Amino acid sequence: MSKFLKRTPFITEDGSASLRLDELPEHYHSMHGAYRESMHIYIKSGLHFFPDFAVIKILEMGFGTGLNAALTLCNKGNRLINYxxxxxxxxxxxxxxxxxxxxxxxxxxxxEFLRMHSVQTGEKICIDKGYEFTKTINTMEHTELEGGYQLIYYDAFGPEIQPELWTAKVFDKLYAAMASNSILVTYCAKGSVKRNMKAAGFEVESLEGPPGKREITRCFKK
Ligand SMILES: C[S@@+](CC[C@H](N)C(=O)[O-])C[C@H]1O[C@@H](n2cnc3c(N)ncnc32)[C@H](O)[C@@H]1O
Known part of the structure; x- marks a missing residue:
């Protein structure tokens, strides 16, 4: 049985819930606020980088609690999303x-959030006007990416827990699956990870993080 399957809910500092792994020192979100973290990194620095009315194909690594997917739905404005x-x-x-x-x-x-959790792997559903959703239940390593993504939410467990998901090889795969003029956002600001992103061809930018985190990372594929 995977060490990622035993998890316990807890309340983070902004009052929103998250999960902690029972067998490893890792959480699904920042202890300083799950909601605040998701809004700051994925919505404000990712989704809202694109103008209203944009058509955006998003890839999220690690659906987890579904918080990023749900907040994308709530904050999409007039953007058309394929998630x-x-x-x-x-x-x-x-x-x-x-x-x-x-x-x-x-x-x-x-x-709709509960529906996102219930869908079968590979099943495409229309959640709301302008929001299509598909979930692949598999490891990222074994998933063939469709390609053409304009925005990636890279929300894997940290490099101390899953170093294999932060290598130059993984960023090569993501880079190849992205459209021109696209971005990848992540909470991780570790130097070795940023070097791996650069080695894959990304232009790497450090942005101010949410409360409790100095920096986050946004990468560009030109
Ligand atoms: C940091 S948590 C995700 C947080 C999530 N975005 C949320 O809002 O709850 C990392 C997620 O990646 C998943 N995961 C771990 N290893 C994976 C792998 N090799 N491929 C795909 N998903 C993986 C975990 O089960 C977990 O749900």
């Missing part, structure tokens, strides 16, 4: 029910 997420160790609906995300997502989208 593809990969998750090797999906949560059960019972685990999802322990998270207090209705407060952050709102009643209107909460049932």
């Amino acid at each position: 593809h997420t990969i998750e090797a160790y999906p949560l059960t609906l019972e685990e999802v029910g322990l998270l207090n995300y209705k407060t952050y997502i709102g009643d209107k989208y909460y049932s």
Whole structure:
């Protein structure tokens, strides 16, 4: 059984829930605020980098609690989103029910959030006008990427826990799957990871992080 499957919910400093792994020193989000982190890194530095009315194909590595996918839905404005997420160790609906995300997502989208958790692997669903969603239940290493992504949310567990997901080889694969003028955003600002991103061909920018984190990383493919 994978060491990523035993996890326990906890409340982060901004009041939003997250999960911690029972067998490894790792969380699904920052202890300083899951909601604040997701909004700062993936929505404000990622999704909102693109203008309103843009058509954006998004790849998320690590669907996890589904918080990034749900906040993308809530904050998309008039953008047209095709959202593809990969998750090797999906949560059960019972685990999802322990998270207090209705407060952050709102009643209107909460049932859609549950639907995102329930879909079969590879099934494409239309969540709302302008938001298509597909989930691949597999490891990223074994997933063939469709390509043409304008935005990647790279939200794997940290390089101390899963170094194999932060190598130049992985960033080569992501770079090849991205469209021209596209970006990748991640919470990770480790020097060796940024060097691997540069080796894959990315232009790498450090941005101010959310509370409790000095920097985050945004990469560009020209
Ligand atoms: C930092 S958490 C993701 C947080 C998530 N974006 C959220 O908002 O809850 C990392 C996620 O990657 C998943 N994961 C771990 N190894 C993976 C792999 N090799 N391929 C795909 N997903 C993986 C974990 O199960 C976990 O859900």
